[in-house]
Amino acid sequence: MPWPVSVVIPALNEAEAIGKVVASLPWKDITECIVVDNGSTDATAQVAESAGARVVTSPQGYGAAVSAGAAAAMPESTILVFMDGDGSDIPEEMLRLVGPIERDEADFVIGSRLRGRREPGAMNLSQVLAGRLVGWLVWRRYKFRYTDMGPYRAIRRSMLEHLGMTEMTYGWNLEMQIRAVLLGLRVKEVPVDYRRRIAGESKVSGNWGASWKAGTRILGVLRRVRKSTAA
Numbered sequence: 001m002p003w004p005v006s007v008v009i010p011a012l013n014e015a016e017a018i019g020k021v022v023a024s025l026p027w028k029d030i031t032e033c034i035v036v037d038n039g040s041t042d043a044t045a046q047v048a049e050s051a052g053a054r055v056v057t058s059p060q061g062y063g064a065a066v067s068a069g070a071a072a073a074m075p076e077s078t079i080l081v082f083m084d085g086d087g088s089d090i091p092e093e094m095l096r097l098v099g100p101i102e103r104d105e106a107d108f109v110i111g112s113r114l115r116g117r118r119e120p121g122a123m124n125l126s127q128v129l130a131g132r133l134v135g136w137l138v139w140r141r142y143k144f145r146y147t148d149m150g151p152y153r154a155i156r157r158s159m160l161e162h163l164g165m166t167e168m169t170y171g172w173n174l175e176m177q178i179r180a181v182l183l184g185l186r187v188k189e190v191p192v193d194y195r196r197r198i199a200g201e202s203k204v205s206g207n208w209g210a211s212w213k214a215g216t217r218i219l220g221v222l223r224r225v226r227k228s229t230a231a
């Protein structure tokens with residue numbers, strides 16, 4: 001990966017997983033790893049730092065965390081990669097995301113877990129269905145077919161700065177996907193594999209209650225982006 005790449009990982013109480021995630025990154029190909037922690041009550045920050053990451057803090061929320069991570073990237077970084085800190089995304093697959101940008105075939109590459117291999121139990125039914133439903137809603141309105149709203153993604157940094165992201169919670173991922181289409185970025189979906197989290201509990205979609213909350217947030221994103229772009 002000849003382009004300078006900053007990897008941004010939001011992590012909240014992931015002390016059991018984050019060390020392994022950071023250590024498994026393709027270090028020879030990346031410039032840095034930024035772990036964004038806001039208020040973990042375990043040793044997430046210390047473990048991440050010992051594994052080689054730079055730890056930054058942010059206001060609460062997933063979107064706030066990834067935005068703060070992006071803003072903290074070294075000035076020379078031209079590609080930002082986002083991935084989760086629970087061990088579900090596979091660090092060794094990063095070239096699938098970064099490759100199309102480096103070859104100038106895409107500005108934004110999103111890993112689709114639906115197109116890849118999923119370890120049994122890694123994604124629950126509500127996540128798969130939400131991905132399909134949102135994919136259909138986005139296609140109907142914006143004429144681009146996404147199969148997933150997965151966290152593992154790479155974007156040309158200058159493009160992210162143009163998107164004007166506003167979501168501070170889990171809606172951030174979808175907002176990025178819609179704004180990328182609206183701004184005419186070259187978007188590419190590639191298959192990525194997906195594992196069960198190494199330890200601990202999901203904060204987003206672990207049960208139907210959490211999924212319902214995430215689902216209403218997603219619909220809120222669709223509404224807000226539509227409103228903000230209605231001319």
Ligand SMILES: Nc1nc2c(ncn2[C@@H]2O[C@H](COP(=O)(O)OP(=O)(O)O)[C@@H](O)[C@H]2O)c(=O)[nH]1
Pocket residue numbers: 009010011012013014036037038060061062065084085086088197201202203204205206
């Ligand atoms: N910094 C930060 N990280 C978060 C927050 N919420 C979730 N995360 C991290 O975001 C990633 C995705 O969360 P997770 O609970 O695994 O969601 P799921 O994969 O959809 O079940 C994990 O690395 C979490 O530790 C937050 O509010 N702040």
Ligand SMILES: [Mg+2]
Pocket residue numbers: 084086088197202
């Ligand atoms: Mg997870």
